[in-house]
Amino acid sequence: MNLIAVITTVGSIEEARTMATALVERRLAACAQISQIESVYRWKGEIQRDPEFRVLFKTTAARYHEVEEAIRLLHSYELPAIHAFAIEHVYAPYGAWVEENASRTAG
Numbered sequence: 001m002n003l004i005a006v007i008t009t010v011g012s013i014e015e016a017r018t019m020a021t022a023l024v025e026r027r028l029a030a031c032a033q034i035s036q037i038e039s040v041y042r043w044k045g046e047i048q049r050d051p052e053f054r055v056l057f058k059t060t061a062a063r064y065h066e067v068e069e070a071i072r073l074l075h076s077y078e079l080p081a082i083h084a085f086a087i088e089h090v091y092a093p094y095g096a097w098v099e100e101n102a103s104r105t106a107g
Helices: 013-025 061-074 092-101
Strands: 003-010 031-043 046-060 082-086
Touching: 003 013, 003 061, 003 092, 013 031, 013 046, 013 061, 046 061, 046 092, 061 082
Parallel strands: none
Antiparallel strands: 003 046, 003 082, 031 046
């Protein structure tokens, strides 16, 4: 299994839900988790502190570029944070479920 978690942040719960639903409906991700966070970052020379929503998508490494493109198209930010990390250890039946539900066709 070559599973990854792709993460982005958005400014509203509505945008997070829309993005999560779209990627799961398109089978780009098996699931999406939404968490409310506070971000501190430098933007255009100023320190910003903003409430945001982190969206974590569980998918396969093979789908990364399609997931990234979908996030970019749906995202409202000028420069969205989009990054991924490998899921190194996974309960095998759960991993199989992610692979099946993040595939181009139903399993």
